[in-house]
Amino acid sequence: MRRWVPFFILLAAIWGNSFFFIKVAVGSLHPLQISFGRMAIASVTLLVVLFASGRRLPRDPKLWGHFALASTVLTTLPFTLFGYGEQHVSSVVASIWNATTPLCTLVFALLLRSERATAARITGLGVGFAGVMVVLGVWEPVSGGELTGSLACFAAAACYGVGGAYLGRFITHRGEEPIVLATTQILAGTVELAVITPLAGVPLVNLDVPGEVWGSLLALGALGTGIAYLLLYRVQRIAGVTTTSTVTYLLPVFATVSGVTILDERLTWHQPVGAVVVLVGIAVIQGAIPLRRRAARPVAAVAAE
Numbered sequence: 508m509r510r511w512v513p514f515f516i517l518l519a520a521i522w523g524n525s526f527f528f529i530k531v532a533v534g535s536l537h538p539l540q541i542s543f544g545r546m547a548i549a550s551v552t553l554l555v556v557l558f559a560s561g562r563r564l565p566r567d568p569k570l571w572g573h574f575a576l577a578s579t580v581l582t583t584l585p586f587t588l589f590g591y592g593e594q595h596v597s598s599v600v601a602s603i604w605n606a607t608t609p610l611c612t613l614v615f616a617l618l619l620r621s622e623r624a625t626a627a628r629i630t631g632l633g634v635g636f637a638g639v640m641v642v643l644g645v646w647e648p649v650s651g652g653e654l655t656g657s658l659a660c661f662a663a664a665a666c667y668g669v670g671g672a673y674l675g676r677f678i679t680h681r682g683e684e685p686i687v688l689a690t691t692q693i694l695a696g697t698v699e700l701a702v703i704t705p706l707a708g709v710p711l712v713n714l715d716v717p718g719e720v721w722g723s724l725l726a727l728g729a730l731g732t733g734i735a736y737l738l739l740y741r742v743q744r745i746a747g748v749t750t751t752s753t754v755t756y757l758l759p760v761f762a763t764v765s766g767v768t769i770l771d772e773r774l775t776w777h778q779p780v781g782a783v784v785v786l787v788g789i790a791v792i793q794g795a796i797p798l799r800r801r802a803a804r805p806v807a808a809v810a811a812e
Contacts, residue, residue, distance in 0.1 A: 511745040518738040519754050523761025525731040526598035526605075528723040529589055530770060535716040537709045538590025541724065543700040544712070546582060548728025549736075550697045553690040556737065562687055564694075573677050574695040581670035582696035582732075583703070588663035595656025597772040602762030603642055603782045604660035606755055609789045610635040611668025619672050628792050635788025641781030685740035693732065756786055 532541045557564070565571070593601050610632060617624055643649070643657055678688065704711050743751045759782055766772040790796045 509746070511742050514738050514742050515746070515751070515754060516757075518735060518742060519757035520761050521730050521735045521738070522754070523602060523758040524765050525727055526589070526593070526602045526758075526762045527765040527769065528726045528731065529601070530593050530598040530766070532720050532723040532727070533590050533593050535720045536713055536724075538587045538594070539700065539704040539707060539709045540711070540713055541590045541727070542583065542586040543697070543704050544724040545586065545727035545732050546693060546697040546700055548725060549693050549732035550690070552729045552733030553686070553693055553736065556733075557686055557690045560686060562684055565683060565687060565691060570678070570681065570683075571691065571695065573673075574691050575699070577670055577673050577678060578692050578696035578699060580666045580673065581692065583699045585663035585666040585670075586696075588659045588666065592656040592659035592663065595652040596660065597766055597774075598770060599759065599763050599766040599772050599774060600642075600657065600778060601660045602759045602766075603778060603785075604657065605664055605667075606759055606782060607635065607639055607661065607785055608664045608667045608671075608755055609752065609792070610639075610785070611665045612671040613668075613792060615668050615672040616675070619676055627794060627798055630798060631788045631790075631792030633788070634791055635785050638781045638784030638786075638788055641777050641784055643781070644775065644777045647777075685743070686737065689736040689740065693736075756789070 529541065532544075536544070589601055589605075592604070613628060613632060617628070639661070643654075649657075701711065739751065739754075742754075759779075763774075767774075787796065791798065
């Protein structure tokens with residue numbers, strides 16, 4: 508077994524089950540409280556790792572400015588949107604919407620001209636977004652709440668797409684250690700939420716919640732946001748960015764196991780089918796499914812060998 512595989516599977520399990528923990532917490536907490544709680548816990552986790560490794564936070568104000576923007580679309584908005592979304596849709600459906608992130612990333616990379624438009628990419632986008640329509644079940648009547656929840660989760664995935672394109676354009680090439688970048692991003696997002704949450708009329712902390720909600724926040728912060736980042740960068744160093752990006756495809760698997768077996772959630776037939784169509788579109792974009800087959804070799808040439 509390749510040495511990155513256990514870390515890869517563990518990362519997928521942690522992120523896949525994050526949707527389960529959000530579903531547990533959203534029954535007692537406002538989505539902004541969930542976002543702030545997980546970010547604050549993640550900040551403490553990453554700061555401990557950062558200082559234990561002998562590294563320090565960056566002093567470049569320009570880098571902090573970039574992260575103020577990046578953290579908005581990579582943490583503050585998507586974490587909160589998934590919280591709002593899971594008030595109306597299941598944790599499994601939320602994880603399926605999250606799997607559209609590579610499609611959204613490519614769209615914004617094309618808009619920023621950091622990626623070139625090719626036939627495979629355009630075709631893959633078309634197939635992928637057709638899958639989105641299948642997941643949504645556009646031919647069936649959809650309740651307002653379910654539609655709102657699905658759109659919130661899709662918007663969260665789109666935020667990840669914007670953030671991924673922004674990181675690639677302005678941040679990741681700078682050469683700082685991954686733990687430094689991760690900690691800076693999470694700290695910036697924590698400060699944003701510490702300001703936004705009270706302004707929205709929501710208390711930062713609600714102490715009157717069941718123990719399982721506190722456990723979910725701890726899991727979301729320490730594992731789903733803190734430790735997960737460390738696993739992410741470890742796999743990236745060993746296996747590369749392309750291989751690491753495929754972790755998104757496994758998240759619905761783990762989310763389905765926890766959602767169906769523990770939360771007793773139900774799926775309609777078109778949701779997993781649409782998820783498969785989305786993954787086919789992503790595979791076309793990444794070249795795993797070629798658009799053209801190699802031409803057959805001439806008979807004469809074969810006979811001459």
